[in-house]
Amino acid sequence: MLTTTLILGLVLGGTYALLALGLTLQYGISRIMNLAYGEMTLAAAFVLVALFQGLGLPPLIGLLVIAPAGYAVGWMLYAVMMRPLVARAGTSGRLEVDSILATFGLLFLIQGLLLLVFGANFTSISYLTHGVNILGVPVALNRLIAFGICLVAGGALVIALTRTRWGLALRAVAQTPNSAPLVGIDVNRVARQGFALGTALAAVGGASIATYQTFSATDGVIFTMKALVIVIMGGVGNVAGALIAGLALGLIETFVATAIDPGLTLAATFTIFLAVLLWRPQGLFGRG
Amino acid sequence: MRRYLPIVGFLVFAAAPFAVSDYGLGLLIGAVTYVTLASAWALFSGHTRYISLATVAFYGTGAYVVAVLNETLPYGLVLIIAALIGALMALLVGLSTLRLAGVYFVIFTFGLAELVRQLITWYEVNVTGTLGRYIFLDVTAREIYWQMLALAAVTIGLTAFIHRHRLGLALRVIGDDEVVAAHAGIPLARTKLLAFVASATILTLAGAIASPRWVYVEPAIVFNSTVSFLTVIMALLGGANRLWGPALGAVPLFFAFEYLSVNLPNTYPIVLGLLFIAVVFVLPDGVLAGIEKLRARWKRGAA
Numbered sequence: 007m008l009t010t011t012l013i014l015g016l017v018l019g020g021t022y023a024l025l026a027l028g029l030t031l032q033y034g035i036s037r038i039m040n041l042a043y044g045e046m047t048l049a050a051a052f053v054l055v056a057l058f059q060g061l062g063l064p065p066l067i068g069l070l071v072i073a074p075a076g077y078a079v080g081w082m083l084y085a086v087m088m089r090p091l092v093a094r095a096g097t098s099g100r101l102e103v104d105s106i107l108a109t110f111g112l113l114f115l116i117q118g119l120l121l122l123v124f125g126a127n128f129t130s131i132s133y134l135t136h137g138v139n140i141l142g143v144p145v146a147l148n149r150l151i152a153f154g155i156c157l158v159a160g161g162a163l164v165i166a167l168t169r170t171r172w173g174l175a176l177r178a179v180a181q182t183p184n185s186a187p188l189v190g191i192d193v194n195r196v197a198r199q200g201f202a203l204g205t206a207l208a209a210v211g212g213a214s215i216a217t218y219q220t221f222s223a224t225d226g227v228i229f230t231m232k233a234l235v236i237v238i239m240g241g242v243g244n245v246a247g248a249l250i251a252g253l254a255l256g257l258i259e260t261f262v263a264t265a266i267d268p269g270l271t272l273a274a275t276f277t278i279f280l281a282v283l284l285w286r287p288q289g290l291f292g293r294g
Numbered sequence: 295m296r297r298y299l300p301i302v303g304f305l306v307f308a309a310a311p312f313a314v315s316d317y318g319l320g321l322l323i324g325a326v327t328y329v330t331l332a333s334a335w336a337l338f339s340g341h342t343r344y345i346s347l348a349t350v351a352f353y354g355t356g357a358y359v360v361a362v363l364n365e366t367l368p369y370g371l372v373l374i375i376a377a378l379i380g381a382l383m384a385l386l387v388g389l390s391t392l393r394l395a396g397v398y399f400v401i402f403t404f405g406l407a408e409l410v411r412q413l414i415t416w417y418e419v420n421v422t423g424t425l426g427r428y429i430f431l432d433v434t435a436r437e438i439y440w441q442m443l444a445l446a447a448v449t450i451g452l453t454a455f456i457h458r459h460r461l462g463l464a465l466r467v468i469g470d471d472e473v474v475a476a477h478a479g480i481p482l483a484r485t486k487l488l489a490f491v492a493s494a495t496i497l498t499l500a501g502a503i504a505s506p507r508w509v510y511v512e513p514a515i516v517f518n519s520t521v522s523f524l525t526v527i528m529a530l531l532g533g534a535n536r537l538w539g540p541a542l543g544a545v546p547l548f549f550a551f552e553y554l555s556v557n558l559p560n561t562y563p564i565v566l567g568l569l570f571i572a573v574v575f576v577l578p579d580g581v582l583a584g585i586e587k588l589r590a591r592w593k594r595g596a597a
Contacts, residue, residue: 090575104574104578107573108570111573112571122564227519270416
């Protein structure tokens with residue numbers, strides 16, 4: 007019983023962690039709190055299903071198309087929509103409110119487009135659903151693959167951020183956007199890359215969710231909320247914190263669903279979230 | 295003359311039910327409800343620039359209090375209890391969120407609305423065993439309209455009073471710069487809390503007054519987060535820091551969305567989204583400020 011909860015929770019948490027990574031990058035590096043994040047995730051999920059059902063493209067190949075496409079869309083969005091807001095705000099605190107409201111509009115825009123194109127029905131695909139035995143617990147193969155995707159993408163990101171020159175520039179902008187230009191970093195370009203990278207992660211997360219879970223065009227807010235909960239639990243902009251908090255949330259949700267009441271999983275998420283916000287708004291792993 | 299304009303307008307609106315059909319009256323109630331919501335929202339958020347998405351948490355609570363108590367207590371008493379519960383809730387929320395700013399406050403208020411909805415749903419399903427409740431009250435549509443109109447008038451009157459009062463000045467300074475406000479000796483916590491509780495009490499009352507129109511009530515209906523979003527966009531479109539801004543944004547947008555949801559239900563979210571983006575980019579301070587800017591430019595051009 008405990009092993010089942012543990013394994014299923016970790017598998018679920020892997021996807022959550024990946025989702026949260028993208029959001030934390032977008033806010034940490036580009037200073038944009040993207041409330042349309044869940045809708046971007048959903049859009050990728052729908053595209054994966056369309057590729058699978060329409061063209062017969064296997065999800066793992068589809069992923070190779072979706073991830074760069076997500077990067078390109080994020081790049082464009084930042085250049086067209088966010089950059090003018092950043093330029094207008096200058097050094098004042100205005101960007102925070104402006105970006106929230108603008109991405110709020112984006113949320114409805116994407117949701118409306120998804121409803122128009124894909125309809126309001128629940129969507130799912132049947133892909134590698136047979137069980138695999140892990141420590142005596144049967145886990146569907148598609149969930150394991152999704153977990154593997156999360157490990158690979160998350161691991162690659164952590165290595166890129168900590169070991170490469172490019173990652174160093176990203177981290178420099180995240181920490182002190184005002185001093186980064188002094189060492190020759192183009193803050194605007196790095197911010198755009200951060201936003202694009204975050205969107206790509208949202209797309210990968212959405213695509214891997216689509217392989218094992220049923221979803222509909224109005225579910226985006228739930229993904230955004232979960233990603234936000236994790237980001238705030240882990241500390242805004244904290245990559246390692248987001249990974250740990252994502253896995254923890256998966257465990258907590260699975261535990262509440264199996265041991266207490268499946269109807270209370272969302273309420274549990276929000277309670278934890280509100281508690282963390284009040285008790286440690288800087289995140290469980292933050293300093294201060 | 296200008297001073298009497300609001301009173302004349304109020305009288306015209308109060309007499310309106312005698313001139314319109316039942317359908318028209320329904321539309322009027324909706325419009326006045328959103329004028330109340332947007333104005334009450336702006337009472338706190340307009341000057342402080344704390345974007346609250348908890349509107350529906352209070353609005354829905356008001357409706358739910360009526361749904362639970364309408365068969366056991368007289369209507370007037372139910373309204374008073376609803377207002378008190380709203381105020382108490384706002385006090386608790388306000389006390390715990392005072393240290394949150396910017397994006398944390400936005401997310402907290404959004405989470406709050408969802409949490410209230412989830413908890414009531416769970417409670418109704420598992421403890422009382424019914425998800426829906428009925429409101430059978432002997433309140434006519436006209437009475438609801440007049441009550442809501444009175445609440446709207448009180449809200450705008452209160453806003454006007456606060457604007458001229460020390461509290462309004464304090465809220466403006468807090469919105470501009472909290473550090474400066476603190477150094478100027480403004481009690482940050484008390485000022486924000488006062489405005490937040492006043493705003494939330496009105497929002498709760500609005501929900502309680504509007505509730506008999508629903509007849510059937512369940513969490514997914516009364517805690518529909520679209521209400522929070524619409525309130526924000528209406529107030530911002532008109533100009534959240536102006537006395538008449540929220541009302542000016544609420545009326546046209548309410549009718550626009552009413553038209554859209556009837557005629558183009560599929561493109562409704564798209565239009566809402568584009569509108570949000572347009573307001574942020576084109577009219578960041580609202581229509582009223584935009585008009586003033588245009589006028590100033592026109593005058594300069596003429597001179």
